[in-house]
Amino acid sequence: MGNFTSMIHIRRAEISDAAQLQRVFASGGTYAGTLQLPHPTTEIWQERLEKTDPNDTRLVAIYDGVVVGMASLHMEKKQRRSHVASLGMGVADSFSGRGIGTALLTELLNLSDNWLNLLRIELTVFCDNTAAIHLYKKFGFEKEGTMRAYAFRNGQYVDSYAMARLHPRQAMIPLREF
Template structure:
């Protein structure tokens, strides 16, 4: 597996990942995104996206959403998706480790935050393994599969700044 920066030619593989219902069910997007909609998700200049490539095919991505807000530049939100055929093969873990490496050592981030569906137990377990902690619950904050569910708010503070948290 090779972790590298997202390139324009990767958008077809990203669209493929987001074509799976089980992937879309755990995002904030509606199912059946067009290829241009998926491309637009990853085209903003304030994003830092890494992909996992196996045998020439992108099987996952992690994106850090940076901010232009002057007082929040030390913070980013994170999103990740892995092709269902690559679940359980360490792709998500490798992507998260590299995103954290970039955050701590190159992007000068102190705080990385995310929201995860409360019923996405495997994602929550991954985030905890790489150092994220639960900060709170947004009760009934999203609509999924015909019902409202909770979102879990999680963050990871850079080890260099944990004493200040």
């Protein structure tokens, strides 16, 4: 696996990645793990990439010249939450479990911790997405709550966890029970 992961290249997403991102998010497991709908078009991805907020970060994972995953940080717009970003991520089904998510998260969290001065990264993940939950926990994300009937997927409502990670130097801030 070490040899495979050394062949993964991470870079900023470009508008020219639209067709390859469409293929990544057309994977059944990928869109089922996100809030995306089945059958995305290249035009949808091109528009998303063109309209990316300049304060947000979208990274792609490249393996053998092909985009195989994407992760993004969306900065909070409210001034009092300027220390927060939300994370979104997707990896092509055929590359799941091969270190793509680890490579993407490593780079996003490096940016978050060392360049963007973010304190808190938030995400939602479906409760049945055990691989993603394991990955997020490996990077210090903690479950903060369960959102019941969070989204409609494959004919039924499914629950999601709210997870977050505080910057490692700030992780000593105690959580209060409510």
